[in-house]
Amino acid sequence: MRQQDYSKTSAQPGKKLASKLQREQERKLMSARAYLKPVMAGDEVIASYERLLDFSASMLTHARQDDWTALIDSEVAYVAEVDRLQKYEMDAMLSEEQQALKLSLLEQLLAQDQEIRERLAKRRAELEKLLSSASQKKKLDDAYRS
Numbered sequence: 001m002r003q004q005d006y007s008k009t010s011a012q013p014g015k016k017l018a019s020k021l022q023r024e025q026e027r028k029l030m031s032a033r034a035y036l037k038p039v040m041a042g043d044e045v046i047a048s049y050e051r052l053l054d055f056s057a058s059m060l061t062h063a064r065q066d067d068w069t070a071l072i073d074s075e076v077a078y079v080a081e082v083d084r085l086q087k088y089e090m091d092a093m094l095s096e097e098q099q100a101l102k103l104s105l106l107e108q109l110l111a112q113d114q115e116i117r118e119r120l121a122k123r124r125a126e127l128e129k130l131l132s133s134a135s136q137k138k139k140l141d142d143a144y145r146s
Contacts, residue, residue: 040088042098048085049105055081056112063119071116 040048055078062071094102 039090040085040092042092042094045085045089045092045094046098046101046105048081048089049102049109052078052081052085053105053108053112056109056116060112060116063116066123068123 055074058074059071059078062068062074
């Protein structure tokens with residue numbers, strides 16, 4: 001029976017084990033960091049909701065003016081701010097005054113959002129009507145050509 005010579009590879013298992021342990025420690029550290037996410041202060045939360053209200057007001061203005069391209073541009077900024085809030089607001093501590101202000105801001109946002117949605121639905125109906133007319137016109141043109 002032949003014996004294997006481990007003298008040349010004896011350092012490698014130790015290196016592999018050390019490397020594996022180091023990777024495991026790094027993974028645990030990354031997991032711990034996930035729980036230590038930044039938290040917004042109360043005044044930052046309110047400022048963020050005020051920015052949302054400004055973006056929403058801009059979107060509403062564009063909807064009232066039938067400026068749909070500008071509305072979409074404003075919506076991009078709005079969504080970015082919503083994403084930021086979702087990441088950092090959850091564990092924020094708000095005073096009673098800040099909670100009341102946040103509630104007021106949310107009510108205003110909902111009112112603006114409702115009007116924006118109504119205007120978008122009206123615009124969609126207009127576009128559907130135009131598409132339907134164009135489709136009927138094409139069918140008539142095709143019928144006369146044949």
